[in-house]
Amino acid sequence: MHFNLLAFILWLLALAYTANPIKILGIFPYDRKSHFIVFKVLLQELARRGHDVTIISHFPEENPPKNYHDISLFIPKESKSRRRRSASTLERSYLNVIKGGIYLTRGGNENCKVLVANEEVQGLINRTEYYDVALIEQFNSDCALGLAYKLSAPVVGVTTHVLMPWHYKRFGVPYNPSYTSFRFLEGGTKPTLYQRVERAVFDVYFKLLYYYIAQRADERTLAEYYDDIPPLENLARDIKFLLLDQHFVLTGSSLYPPNVIEIGGFHVPKPNRLSGDLKNFVEEAEHGVIYISFGTTVRLSLMTLQKLEAILDAIEILPQRFIWRWSKEASLTMEPFNQLGPKHLALLADKNKTYIRNWLPQVDILSHPKVLAFFSHAGMGGTTEAIHFGVPVVAMPIAGDQPANAAAIEESGFGVQQPVNELTKETLISNFRKVLEPEFREKVKLRSKAWHDRPLSPMDAAVYWIEYAARNRNFTLRTPAADVPLYQYINLDIALVVAAFVTGVTLLIIALRLSIKSMTKKPLSDKKRM
Incomplete structure (x- = not known):
């Protein structure tokens, strides 16, 4: 009773503060839609609550809501080129991790060049537009912090993922490889000695790339237009708040300072009811449905024939129906699909067993009570949506933050891991059967209930702290740990x-x-x- 009263009072306070509209600048130079679709939910909610929102991104709205203004960075040829280079393969190797670091470094600087060279952006800076707060993605470039500095706008950082290796120091977050999950590698919070050595080596690798190549390149790009911007790492330590897209129910307890705030789940919308043939496919499934999606970062055309056959063999044996989201580039005329035998091709064509599309309403599917499990690459967006609706996950991480997410999924009891290098028909069937057990699914439902049990909704919390930063723009909120020398x-x-x-x-x-x-x-x- 007391808890409900406290939540109600906090909600009223949040509404009271929103009565004073503020002017917000959002800068999102990264050109992958998988990130921006998460931020867009927050940005549109800020506009809906009466704030004036200007967004710099590669994804302008065709029909923007009231108070929502776009500055487009979209350049078709460059965007498509970068997407091709960034595609992941269904393999886990040190070489791919090393390549991932190089991709982040190059991609961040390319995004910085496009951002700073944009004429509308230059006009905004030259006019020294006033903004109460700047909302900036914390990912692979700090270039946008230089523009916020030119506008004298306090910064709130936002993420769609767990912390990057270079984020710990700037926010004063303790990092210890013996119990802190490392974004790009396996092991979670219980790594072996070998995995701790891996983390120590790759932690140095990623930080060297970022501090001495990525940030230096971005500073040179900014210096071509402005000669008074301080070092980017100094600006990064002045970020008022970091809104972190995770929650301790999934990722475990961590030693975050008060200005690092977990808002995992803020992007999950209210689901719609399924309709048409998809609705019939799901509701007529006698044994329920398993949903498969590897997001936009995994190119199914680069899957080996053996792995594709392992998935199809598992689908054939299990009694459930399967909904499979294929990436747009996947086609039966391309390898390895064109190498499939008649049995597997018939399975893909069986409308009573498989439902395959290159776009699917993921939230609507996961919310349906007949969807029993989610076979995923462990991206944070899809993982959050599965947790929101209490759907167990079979997590097969490929790249990026996926290994850390997959370890968290297993450690928290929301699912199990399926290492991609160990993918066989037998291992996949075994993992599906684990998460389909009634006891396992019931535990996931209970954990999902704990995920939702918060004094403020993730969206209300995100909006509150953005408004707080605008109201208290002159306060220094960073922890002293961010300024202490390493020694x-x-x-x-x-x-x-x-x-x-x-x-x-x-x-x-x-x-x-x-x-x-x-x-x-x-x-x-x-x-x-x-």
């Missing part, structure tokens, strides 16, 4: 003082013992002379 942060100076003291005392003791020993030897030598 002090790990107490190296104290260790050296202690080591010097111990060494000094030890040397003193040794010197005293030698002195005493030499003094006691002299009388003995005198007796021998007598």
Whole structure:
């Protein structure tokens, strides 16, 4: 009763603060739609609540809502080229992790060049438009922080994923590879010794790439237009809040300072009822439905024939029906699909067993009670939606934050991991059967209930802290840990003082013992002379 009253009071306060509209600038230079569709939900809600919202992105709205203004960065040829280069393969290897770091570095600088060179953006900066707050994605480039600095706008950072390796220091978040999940690698919060060594090596690799290549390149790009922008890492430490798209019910408890706020689930909309042939396919499924989607980052055409056949063999054996979202480039005329035998082709064509489309209403599907499991690449967006509706996940991570998400899914009890390099018919069927067990599904429902149990909804929390930053724009909110030098942060100076003291005392003791020993030897030598 007391908890409900507190939630009601906080909700009234949030509504009261929203009564004063603010001017918001959103800068989202990354050109992948999978990120922006998450942010768009928040941006449109801010406009709906009466705030004036200007968005710089590659994805302008065709029919923008009231108070919502676009500055488009869209360049068709460049955008398509980058999407081709960034596609992932269904393999896990060190080479792909290394390539991922290079892609992030190059992509971030390309996005920075497009952002700063845009004439509308230059006009906005030259007019020194006033904004109460700037909402900026925290991902692979800090270029947008330079523009916010030129406009003297306080910054709120937002993510669609867990922290990147270079985010920990700037926000003063402790990072310890022995229990902190590493975004690009397996192991979760319980890594083996081998995995801890992996993390130590790749943590250095990603930070070196970012600090000494990515940020330096972005600073040179900004310097071509503006000569008074401070180092980007200094601006990054001045970010008022980071709205982190995760929640401890999934990712576990962490030592975040007060200005790092978990808002996982803010983008999940109210589902619509299924309709047409999709509705019939789901509701007529006697044994329920399993949904398969590997998002927009995994190109099914790069899947090996053996892995594709393993998935199809599992589909054939299990009694459930399957809904499978294929990426647009996947086609039966392309490899490996054109190598499938008659049995597998017949299975794909069986309208009573499989429902395949290149676009599907994912939220509407996951919300249906007959959808029993989700076979996924463990992207944070889809994972969040599955948790929201209490659907168990079989997580097969490929790249990016997916290994960390998959480990969190298993550790939190929301599903199981299916390593892509170990994908066979037998392992996949075994994992499906685990998550389809009534006891497992009931536990997932209970955890989903805990996910929803918050004093404010994720959306209300996100809006509140954005408005808070605008109302208190002159306050410094970062933790002192963000400014402490590394040698002090790990107490190296104290260790050296202690080591010097111990060494000094030890040397003193040794010197005293030698002195005493030499003094006691002299009388003995005198007796021998007598």
